[in-house]
Amino acid sequence: MSKTILYARVSTTDQTLDHQKTQAEAAGFTIDDVVSDHGVSGISTRLAEREEGHRLFDILRSGDVLVVRWVDRLGRNYQDVTDTIRHFMRQGVIVRTVINNMTFDGATTDPMQEAVRDALIAFMAATAQAQAEATKEAQKAGIEAAKGDATRYRGKKPSFDRQALETIQHMTAQGAGTTETANATGLTRQAVIRIRKDPAKAEAALARWGL
Known part of the structure:
Protein backbone atom coordinates (compact mmCIF):
# COMPACT_ATOMS: atom_id res chain seq x y z
CA MET A 1 0.00 0.00 0.00
CA SER A 2 1.43 3.37 -1.00
CA LYS A 3 2.20 6.01 1.62
CA THR A 4 2.46 9.78 1.73
CA ILE A 5 5.62 10.78 3.57
CA LEU A 6 6.53 14.33 4.56
CA TYR A 7 10.21 15.20 4.69
CA ALA A 8 10.85 18.23 6.90
CA ARG A 9 14.15 19.95 7.53
CA VAL A 10 14.97 22.92 9.74
CA SER A 11 18.41 24.46 10.03
CA THR A 12 17.95 27.01 12.81
CA THR A 13 16.49 27.01 16.31
CA ASP A 14 13.70 29.47 15.43
CA GLN A 15 12.20 27.16 12.83
CA THR A 16 9.83 24.31 13.72
CA LEU A 17 9.13 20.94 12.20
CA ASP A 18 5.49 21.08 13.30
CA HIS A 19 4.90 24.16 11.17
CA GLN A 20 5.87 22.29 8.01
CA LYS A 21 3.48 19.43 8.84
CA THR A 22 0.68 21.88 9.63
CA GLN A 23 1.24 23.67 6.32
CA ALA A 24 1.13 20.38 4.42
CA GLU A 25 -2.12 19.28 6.08
CA ALA A 26 -3.66 22.71 5.50
CA ALA A 27 -2.82 22.30 1.81
CA GLY A 28 -4.84 19.08 1.71
CA PHE A 29 -2.16 16.42 2.17
CA THR A 30 -2.91 13.41 4.35
CA ILE A 31 0.46 12.56 5.88
CA ASP A 32 1.14 8.93 6.85
CA ASP A 33 4.64 9.47 8.20
CA VAL A 34 7.09 12.30 8.86
CA VAL A 35 10.83 12.06 8.35
CA SER A 36 12.73 15.07 9.67
CA ASP A 37 16.19 16.50 10.19
CA HIS A 38 16.83 19.29 12.68
CA GLY A 39 19.77 21.68 12.73
CA VAL A 40 21.09 20.46 9.39
CA SER A 41 22.27 22.75 6.59
CA GLY A 42 20.81 22.16 3.15
CA ILE A 43 23.83 23.79 1.56
CA SER A 44 26.73 21.79 2.94
CA THR A 45 25.01 18.49 3.72
CA ARG A 46 23.55 16.35 0.96
CA LEU A 47 20.21 14.64 1.62
CA ALA A 48 21.77 11.16 1.59
CA GLU A 49 24.33 12.30 4.19
CA ARG A 50 21.72 13.45 6.72
CA GLU A 51 20.70 10.92 9.34
CA GLU A 52 16.98 11.02 8.62
CA GLY A 53 17.27 12.14 5.00
CA HIS A 54 19.20 8.95 4.31
CA ARG A 55 16.18 6.96 5.55
CA LEU A 56 14.10 8.26 2.64
CA PHE A 57 16.25 6.27 0.21
CA ASP A 58 15.49 3.13 2.23
CA ILE A 59 11.78 3.53 2.96
CA LEU A 60 10.33 5.12 -0.19
CA ARG A 61 8.77 2.65 -2.63
CA SER A 62 7.16 2.87 -6.05
CA GLY A 63 3.77 4.58 -5.76
CA ASP A 64 4.68 6.50 -2.60
CA VAL A 65 4.32 10.28 -2.46
CA LEU A 66 7.14 12.38 -1.00
CA VAL A 67 5.89 15.77 0.23
CA VAL A 68 8.17 18.72 0.98
CA ARG A 69 7.28 22.32 1.83
CA TRP A 70 9.45 23.38 -1.11
CA VAL A 71 12.40 21.80 -2.93
CA ASP A 72 14.86 23.64 -0.68
CA ARG A 73 13.88 21.28 2.16
CA LEU A 74 15.58 18.54 0.15
CA GLY A 75 18.61 20.78 -0.21
CA ARG A 76 20.03 24.05 -1.42
CA ASN A 77 22.64 22.56 -3.69
CA TYR A 78 21.59 22.46 -7.35
CA GLN A 79 23.27 19.16 -8.21
CA ASP A 80 22.08 17.36 -5.09
CA VAL A 81 18.45 18.47 -5.47
CA THR A 82 18.18 17.59 -9.16
CA ASP A 83 19.92 14.22 -8.65
CA THR A 84 17.68 13.41 -5.68
CA ILE A 85 14.37 14.20 -7.40
CA ARG A 86 15.36 12.26 -10.52
CA HIS A 87 16.47 9.30 -8.40
CA PHE A 88 13.11 9.15 -6.64
CA MET A 89 11.20 9.53 -9.91
CA ARG A 90 13.13 6.58 -11.38
CA GLN A 91 11.98 4.58 -8.36
CA GLY A 92 8.36 5.45 -9.13
CA VAL A 93 8.06 7.93 -6.26
CA ILE A 94 5.96 11.07 -6.83
CA VAL A 95 7.48 14.25 -5.39
CA ARG A 96 5.08 17.06 -4.45
CA THR A 97 5.59 20.50 -2.94
CA VAL A 98 3.28 22.33 -0.53
CA ILE A 99 4.23 25.78 -1.84
CA ASN A 100 2.96 26.21 -5.41
CA ASN A 101 1.54 22.63 -5.39
CA MET A 102 4.13 21.24 -7.82
CA THR A 103 4.08 17.55 -8.81
CA PHE A 104 7.05 15.66 -10.24
CA ASP A 105 6.81 12.04 -11.31
CA GLY A 106 8.47 9.75 -13.83
CA ALA A 107 5.28 8.30 -15.28
CA THR A 108 5.21 10.40 -18.43
CA THR A 109 6.82 9.02 -21.60
CA ASP A 110 6.09 12.04 -23.76
CA PRO A 111 9.44 13.71 -24.53
CA MET A 112 8.01 17.23 -24.51
CA GLN A 113 6.38 16.72 -21.13
CA GLU A 114 9.62 15.24 -19.80
CA ALA A 115 11.56 18.24 -21.08
CA VAL A 116 9.20 20.70 -19.39
CA ARG A 117 9.25 18.71 -16.14
CA ASP A 118 13.05 18.45 -16.08
CA ALA A 119 13.45 22.14 -16.91
CA LEU A 120 11.13 23.05 -14.04
CA ILE A 121 13.05 20.83 -11.63
CA ALA A 122 16.30 22.44 -12.73
CA PHE A 123 14.85 25.93 -12.34
CA MET A 124 13.51 25.28 -8.83
Whole structure:
Protein backbone atom coordinates (compact mmCIF):
# COMPACT_ATOMS: atom_id res chain seq x y z
CA MET A 1 0.00 0.00 0.00
CA SER A 2 1.43 3.37 -1.00
CA LYS A 3 2.20 6.01 1.62
CA THR A 4 2.46 9.78 1.73
CA ILE A 5 5.62 10.78 3.57
CA LEU A 6 6.53 14.33 4.56
CA TYR A 7 10.21 15.20 4.69
CA ALA A 8 10.85 18.23 6.90
CA ARG A 9 14.15 19.95 7.53
CA VAL A 10 14.97 22.92 9.74
CA SER A 11 18.41 24.46 10.03
CA THR A 12 17.95 27.01 12.81
CA THR A 13 16.49 27.01 16.31
CA ASP A 14 13.70 29.47 15.43
CA GLN A 15 12.20 27.16 12.83
CA THR A 16 9.83 24.31 13.72
CA LEU A 17 9.13 20.94 12.20
CA ASP A 18 5.49 21.08 13.30
CA HIS A 19 4.90 24.16 11.17
CA GLN A 20 5.87 22.29 8.01
CA LYS A 21 3.48 19.43 8.84
CA THR A 22 0.68 21.88 9.63
CA GLN A 23 1.24 23.67 6.32
CA ALA A 24 1.13 20.38 4.42
CA GLU A 25 -2.12 19.28 6.08
CA ALA A 26 -3.66 22.71 5.50
CA ALA A 27 -2.82 22.30 1.81
CA GLY A 28 -4.84 19.08 1.71
CA PHE A 29 -2.16 16.42 2.17
CA THR A 30 -2.91 13.41 4.35
CA ILE A 31 0.46 12.56 5.88
CA ASP A 32 1.14 8.93 6.85
CA ASP A 33 4.64 9.47 8.20
CA VAL A 34 7.09 12.30 8.86
CA VAL A 35 10.83 12.06 8.35
CA SER A 36 12.73 15.07 9.67
CA ASP A 37 16.19 16.50 10.19
CA HIS A 38 16.83 19.29 12.68
CA GLY A 39 19.77 21.68 12.73
CA VAL A 40 21.09 20.46 9.39
CA SER A 41 22.27 22.75 6.59
CA GLY A 42 20.81 22.16 3.15
CA ILE A 43 23.83 23.79 1.56
CA SER A 44 26.73 21.79 2.94
CA THR A 45 25.01 18.49 3.72
CA ARG A 46 23.55 16.35 0.96
CA LEU A 47 20.21 14.64 1.62
CA ALA A 48 21.77 11.16 1.59
CA GLU A 49 24.33 12.30 4.19
CA ARG A 50 21.72 13.45 6.72
CA GLU A 51 20.70 10.92 9.34
CA GLU A 52 16.98 11.02 8.62
CA GLY A 53 17.27 12.14 5.00
CA HIS A 54 19.20 8.95 4.31
CA ARG A 55 16.18 6.96 5.55
CA LEU A 56 14.10 8.26 2.64
CA PHE A 57 16.25 6.27 0.21
CA ASP A 58 15.49 3.13 2.23
CA ILE A 59 11.78 3.53 2.96
CA LEU A 60 10.33 5.12 -0.19
CA ARG A 61 8.77 2.65 -2.63
CA SER A 62 7.16 2.87 -6.05
CA GLY A 63 3.77 4.58 -5.76
CA ASP A 64 4.68 6.50 -2.60
CA VAL A 65 4.32 10.28 -2.46
CA LEU A 66 7.14 12.38 -1.00
CA VAL A 67 5.89 15.77 0.23
CA VAL A 68 8.17 18.72 0.98
CA ARG A 69 7.28 22.32 1.83
CA TRP A 70 9.45 23.38 -1.11
CA VAL A 71 12.40 21.80 -2.93
CA ASP A 72 14.86 23.64 -0.68
CA ARG A 73 13.88 21.28 2.16
CA LEU A 74 15.58 18.54 0.15
CA GLY A 75 18.61 20.78 -0.21
CA ARG A 76 20.03 24.05 -1.42
CA ASN A 77 22.64 22.56 -3.69
CA TYR A 78 21.59 22.46 -7.35
CA GLN A 79 23.27 19.16 -8.21
CA ASP A 80 22.08 17.36 -5.09
CA VAL A 81 18.45 18.47 -5.47
CA THR A 82 18.18 17.59 -9.16
CA ASP A 83 19.92 14.22 -8.65
CA THR A 84 17.68 13.41 -5.68
CA ILE A 85 14.37 14.20 -7.40
CA ARG A 86 15.36 12.26 -10.52
CA HIS A 87 16.47 9.30 -8.40
CA PHE A 88 13.11 9.15 -6.64
CA MET A 89 11.20 9.53 -9.91
CA ARG A 90 13.13 6.58 -11.38
CA GLN A 91 11.98 4.58 -8.36
CA GLY A 92 8.36 5.45 -9.13
CA VAL A 93 8.06 7.93 -6.26
CA ILE A 94 5.96 11.07 -6.83
CA VAL A 95 7.48 14.25 -5.39
CA ARG A 96 5.08 17.06 -4.45
CA THR A 97 5.59 20.50 -2.94
CA VAL A 98 3.28 22.33 -0.53
CA ILE A 99 4.23 25.78 -1.84
CA ASN A 100 2.96 26.21 -5.41
CA ASN A 101 1.54 22.63 -5.39
CA MET A 102 4.13 21.24 -7.82
CA THR A 103 4.08 17.55 -8.81
CA PHE A 104 7.05 15.66 -10.24
CA ASP A 105 6.81 12.04 -11.31
CA GLY A 106 8.47 9.75 -13.83
CA ALA A 107 5.28 8.30 -15.28
CA THR A 108 5.21 10.40 -18.43
CA THR A 109 6.82 9.02 -21.60
CA ASP A 110 6.09 12.04 -23.76
CA PRO A 111 9.44 13.71 -24.53
CA MET A 112 8.01 17.23 -24.51
CA GLN A 113 6.38 16.72 -21.13
CA GLU A 114 9.62 15.24 -19.80
CA ALA A 115 11.56 18.24 -21.08
CA VAL A 116 9.20 20.70 -19.39
CA ARG A 117 9.25 18.71 -16.14
CA ASP A 118 13.05 18.45 -16.08
CA ALA A 119 13.45 22.14 -16.91
CA LEU A 120 11.13 23.05 -14.04
CA ILE A 121 13.05 20.83 -11.63
CA ALA A 122 16.30 22.44 -12.73
CA PHE A 123 14.85 25.93 -12.34
CA MET A 124 13.51 25.28 -8.83
CA ALA A 125 16.77 23.65 -7.72
CA ALA A 126 18.79 26.55 -9.11
CA THR A 127 16.46 29.02 -7.38
CA ALA A 128 16.94 27.19 -4.06
CA GLN A 129 20.71 27.51 -4.33
CA ALA A 130 20.57 31.11 -5.52
CA GLN A 131 18.28 32.10 -2.66
CA ALA A 132 20.57 30.38 -0.16
CA GLU A 133 23.46 32.46 -1.45
CA ALA A 134 21.37 35.65 -1.44
CA THR A 135 20.18 34.95 2.11
CA LYS A 136 23.76 34.45 3.24
CA GLU A 137 24.72 37.83 1.82
CA ALA A 138 21.66 39.47 3.38
CA GLN A 139 22.55 37.93 6.74
CA LYS A 140 26.03 39.42 6.50
CA ALA A 141 24.50 42.82 5.81
CA GLY A 142 22.11 42.35 8.73
CA ILE A 143 24.93 41.42 11.09
CA GLU A 144 26.93 44.47 10.06
CA ALA A 145 23.89 46.69 10.52
CA ALA A 146 23.25 45.13 13.93
CA LYS A 147 26.85 45.81 14.96
CA GLY A 148 26.42 49.44 14.00
CA ASP A 149 23.28 49.65 16.15
CA ALA A 150 24.77 47.75 19.09
CA THR A 151 24.49 50.71 21.45
CA ARG A 152 21.06 51.78 20.22
CA TYR A 153 17.58 50.62 21.13
CA ARG A 154 16.68 47.45 19.26
CA GLY A 155 13.35 48.80 18.15
CA LYS A 156 10.09 46.89 17.99
CA LYS A 157 10.42 43.11 17.89
CA PRO A 158 9.84 41.80 14.33
CA SER A 159 6.39 40.36 13.63
CA PHE A 160 8.06 37.63 11.55
CA ASP A 161 10.63 34.89 12.18
CA ARG A 162 13.34 33.53 9.90
CA GLN A 163 11.07 30.81 8.52
CA ALA A 164 8.53 33.43 7.44
CA LEU A 165 11.31 35.49 5.87
CA GLU A 166 12.55 32.48 3.90
CA THR A 167 9.01 31.65 2.77
CA ILE A 168 8.53 35.20 1.51
CA GLN A 169 11.81 35.01 -0.41
CA HIS A 170 10.87 31.65 -1.95
CA MET A 171 7.40 32.70 -2.97
CA THR A 172 8.63 36.02 -4.34
CA ALA A 173 11.11 34.18 -6.56
CA GLN A 174 8.25 32.03 -7.83
CA GLY A 175 6.14 35.08 -8.67
CA ALA A 176 3.54 34.60 -5.93
CA GLY A 177 1.29 37.54 -5.16
CA THR A 178 1.33 39.57 -1.97
CA THR A 179 -1.99 38.22 -0.68
CA GLU A 180 -1.01 34.60 -1.37
CA THR A 181 2.30 35.12 0.41
CA ALA A 182 0.63 36.84 3.36
CA ASN A 183 -1.79 33.92 3.75
CA ALA A 184 1.06 31.40 3.63
CA THR A 185 3.07 33.19 6.32
CA GLY A 186 0.27 34.53 8.50
CA LEU A 187 1.62 38.07 8.11
CA THR A 188 -0.20 41.16 6.90
CA ARG A 189 0.13 42.29 3.30
CA GLN A 190 1.90 45.43 4.53
CA ALA A 191 4.50 43.35 6.38
CA VAL A 192 5.13 41.22 3.28
CA ILE A 193 5.55 44.34 1.14
CA ARG A 194 8.04 45.86 3.62
CA ILE A 195 10.12 42.68 3.74
CA ARG A 196 10.13 42.29 -0.04
CA LYS A 197 11.21 45.92 -0.44
CA ASP A 198 14.22 45.60 1.87
CA PRO A 199 15.19 42.00 2.83
CA ALA A 200 18.54 43.19 4.24
CA LYS A 201 16.68 45.44 6.68
CA ALA A 202 14.50 42.48 7.68
CA GLU A 203 17.64 40.40 8.31
CA ALA A 204 19.06 43.23 10.42
CA ALA A 205 15.90 43.34 12.55
CA LEU A 206 16.12 39.60 13.20
CA ALA A 207 19.82 39.92 14.04
CA ARG A 208 19.21 42.73 16.54
CA TRP A 209 16.78 40.51 18.41
CA GLY A 210 18.95 37.41 18.10
CA LEU A 211 16.36 35.61 15.97
